[in-house]
Amino acid sequence: MSKAQSLLLVCAASLLAATAAHAADQILSGAIAAQSGQKLEGVTVSAKLEGSTITTSVYTDAAGVYVFPPLPAGKYRVWAQALGFERSNGAVELSVARRHDFTLQEMTDPERRFRQLPGEMMVAALPEASADDARMKKIFMNNCTGCHSTSYALQFRFDEAGWSRIIDLMKVVPVTGVYPGPNAKSNQIMERHQKQLAAYLARARGPGESSMKVASRARPAGEAARAVWTLYDLPLNPDTGIGTRYNPNDGTDWSLGTTSKMGQLPHDGALGLDGTIYFTCNNPNRGVTIGKVDPVTGAVKYLKAEAKNGLAATTHGLTRDRAGNLWFDINPGRRALGKLDTRTEKITIYQTPESMAP
Known part of the structure; x- marks a missing residue:
């Protein structure tokens, strides 16, 4: 057999394999x-394939119709949701192209409606008409949203004493989320304004009538509604002892509110030149300095740099240079600049001099 004939056979086999792979993918569509x-x-x-860690999401068009990109065959959990409506759940066997319609029921519980809201809508609803309210809103935004979203802080109601107790704790907790002990130094801005801030939050999210005015927001339409979202599940930090591999409140049911960051590893994300997803980890742990996610399979791999305390060096912030290397803040015992060569997976630490503030 000639080289040309061999090449033709290889090309034909590749074409058949590609055709078979595409033939196995099916279209899921419907109307809402x-x-x-x-x-x-x-x-x-x-839609999420049983046994998979990947969730794919799309939007309906002006006619209420949705169409997923081709999905691998298998059994899927499917659900639909919108602000102000109860989530509707279903299941499909995607062995052939399927149509699955949903009917959404309006949500009547005002607290569940509120917990659905994204953080930016909650913040926009906080009062700021007076100078005092505007100051408290700014203090809240600058000091209470450093390590979690605004929706996490605002999703539950507390009276003034309850908010003051929360401030007692959070004014000494740094952005790592780790309580440093009873002798820790307080955030002086929160210390000075604690009483006014607690009263402001109690008026907004207390037991009585709320001072917040939530404005409605249009759902995605036109070109924006053609976006396709992919969500990847990441394992929880096993050292926290939570007892589950994945968070049961993974953010895909909006009515459950914003989940705690306890046990979660990722902090900042970036894409490699090949589409690989990378993330930093700012929470103390034994095995993760930088994480990476295969965008096709969802497989997760951890890269570790040793810290002086025997744990993994923690990281914060993430940016990519033109060569595809990733740069970040890293703390192996003293804050430094870190670099990940994405080709070799080598982490290099450029330590700051002792004369420089950490």
């Missing part, structure tokens, strides 16, 4: 309407 029969545009529809 309210109970009144109104077609709903911009509804988020999600």
Whole structure:
């Protein structure tokens, strides 16, 4: 057999394999309407293959119709949700192209409606008409959202005494989220304004009528509604002793509110030149300095640099240079500059001099 014939056979085999692979993928589509029969545009529809760690989400168009990109065959959990509506759940066997329609029911519980909101909508609803309210809102934003989203802090109600107790704790907890002990130095801005801040938050998210004014927001439409989202599950830090590999409140059911960061490893994310997902880890742990996620399979790999305390060096911030290397803040015992060569997976630490503030 000639080299040309061999090359043709290889090309033919590759073409057949590619065709078979595409043939195994199927289209999932459907329509979504309210109970009144109104077609709903911009509804988020999600699908997750059983046993997979990857969730794919799309939006409905102006006719209330959604269409997923081709998905691998198998059994899927599917669900649809929009602000102000209960989540609707379903299941499909995607051995051939399938259509699955949803009818969404309006959510009547005002607290569950509020917990659905993204953080930016909650913050926009906080009062700021007076100079005092504007100052408290700024203090809240500058001091209470450093290591978690605004929606986590605002999703529950407390009276003034309850908010003051929360401030007692959080004014000494750094951005790592680790309580440093009873002798830790307080955040002086929060210390000085604690009483006013607790009263402000109690008026907004206390037991009485709220001072917040939530404005509605249009759902995605037009070109924005053509976006496809991919969500990757990441394992929890086993050292925290939570007892589950993945967080049961993974953010895909908005009515459950914003989950705690306890046990979560990722902090900042970036894409490699080949599409690989990388993340830093700012929480104390034994095995992760930089994490990487295969965008096709969802497989997770951890890269570690040793810290002086025997744990993994923690990292913060992430940016990519033109060569594809990733740069970040790293703390092996003293704050430094870190570099990841994405080709070799080698982490290099450029330590700051002792004369420089850490």
